[in-house]
Amino acid sequence: MECKLELSVFRFDATTDFLPYYKKHFVKIDTQKCLNDLFVLIHEQDLHFGYPTGELCAIKINGKALFTTVTIDDIISDFGKVLTLEPLSTKRVRKDMIVDTTDFYERFDLLDAYVDSKDKPAFEHYLMYHYASCMLDVVEGYQGDALFAFAYDMIQKHPSRKREILSVVSNEHNGVFFHVRLCNKIYPCAKEVEQKISALKNLVLKEMPKANPLIEKLSHRIDTL
Numbered sequence: 001m002e003c004k005l006e007l008s009v010f011r012f013d014a015t016t017d018f019l020p021y022y023k024k025h026f027v028k029i030d031t032q033k034c035l036n037d038l039f040v041l042i043h044e045q046d047l048h049f050g051y052p053t054g055e056l057c058a059i060k061i062n063g064k065a066l067f068t069t070v071t072i073d074d075i076i077s078d079f080g081k082v083l084t085l086e087p088l089s090t091k092r093v094r095k096d097m098i099v100d101t102t103d104f105y106e107r108f109d110l111l112d113a114y115v116d117s118k119d120k121p122a123f124e125h126y127l128m129y130h131y132a133s134c135m136l137d138v139v140e141g142y143q144g145d146a147l148f149a150f151a152y153d154m155i156q157k158h159p160s161r162k163r164e165i166l167s168v169v170s171n172e173h174n175g176v177f178f179h180v181r182l183c184n185k186i187y188p189c190a191k192e193v194e195q196k197i198s199a200l201k202n203l204v205l206k207e208m209p210k211a212n213p214l215i216e217k218l219s220h221r222i223d224t225l
Contacts (some may be wrong), residue, residue, distance in 0.1 A: 003072070003081060004028050009042060009049070010086040012093045014100075020090065031076060035059070035068035039097070050095030058128035059097050060086040065132040066187040078187065088131035104130050107147040110168050114161040115154050123150045129193050132185040141174040145197060148176045152196040155203065163207065170204045172213060177201065 005027050012020035027041045039051040052059070057068045062079050065088060075083070085097070092099045107130065108123050126146035135142045151169050155162045169176045179197055183189040 001031050002028055003031055003076065005038075005072075005076075006082045007042070008084045009096070010084075010090065010093075011049075011096050012090075013048075013050075013096070014094050020093070022084070029072055031073040032071060034071050035066075035075070038072065039068070049097075051097040056125060056127060058088055058131075060088060061187070063185075064187040065128050065185060067128065070187070088128065089136075091137075092131075099131070101127065104144070104146065107144050108150075110143065110147060111151060111154065111165060114164045114168075115158065119154060119157070122153060123147075126150055126193070129182060129186070129190060132182055132190075133180070134185065135178055135180060139174050139178045142178060143169060143171065143174050143176070145179060145182060145193065148179060148200050149193045149196045151176075152200045152203075155200075162203070166204050166208050169200060170208055176204065 005025075007025040007027060008022040009025055010020060011017075011023050023046070025042055025045055027038065027045070029038055029041060036053075036057070039049075043049045043051065052068070055069070058065055059068060060066075061075060062084050063086075064079075066075075087093050087097045087099045089099045092101075092103070094100050104127055108120060123146065126149050129149060130136075130144045130146035133142070133145045136144065148169055151165050155165055158165075176197065179201075181194060183191075183194065186193075
């Protein structure tokens with residue numbers, strides 16, 4: 001079934017623009033199509049529109065991050081037909097929906113010594129979750145929810161490196177205990193990622209309760225509950 005969408009699309013070219021703006025588009029699309037197909041239709045209306053490609057691409061719709069494989073039918077069911085499309089990070093935009101992911105890959109470097117190079121694709125799977133977190137704007141150098149979920153995976157895969165990995169994510173200035181829940185920032189709710197990050201916190205509390213003053217305080221508080 002075809003429907004008509006009213007779109008406010010974020011636009012900014014880091015090489016030419018001084019300020020971002022939103023451009024209106026009215027698009028008719030089959031509800032069985034996905035966001036990737038919607039990008040193609042927007043591009044047909046404006047050949048300068050830039051958008052990401054690939055199976056793990058994601059953007060934000062009405063403030064929530066989601067993969068571009070989500071169907072239009074699901075989007076309409078949860079967001080309606082009046083939509084605001086934005087890149088994962090408006091602060092790191094290169095071109096419209098395309099962002100500079102350098103900072104994301106720098107987080108992988110934090111664990112590079114304790115994982116294998118072939119583990120990198122597993123880390124890339126979490127890219128959306130990195131930019132969905134509001135803590136990136138609050139905590140300087142925040143390690144990121146992608147790193148925390150990935151760290152949990154790597155502890156399961158490389159148990160002999162558990163303490164080294166935990167020593168990284170337990171950083172008192174920007175580590176895992178600054179994480180806040182993602183459910184209001186992700187579509188659909190990031191239940192599996194939240195479970196992994198909670199399990200990682202518990203591992204730190206169990207294995208390294210004195211890794212820093214914050215963790216030691218939390219450990220004592222849990223002991224008295």
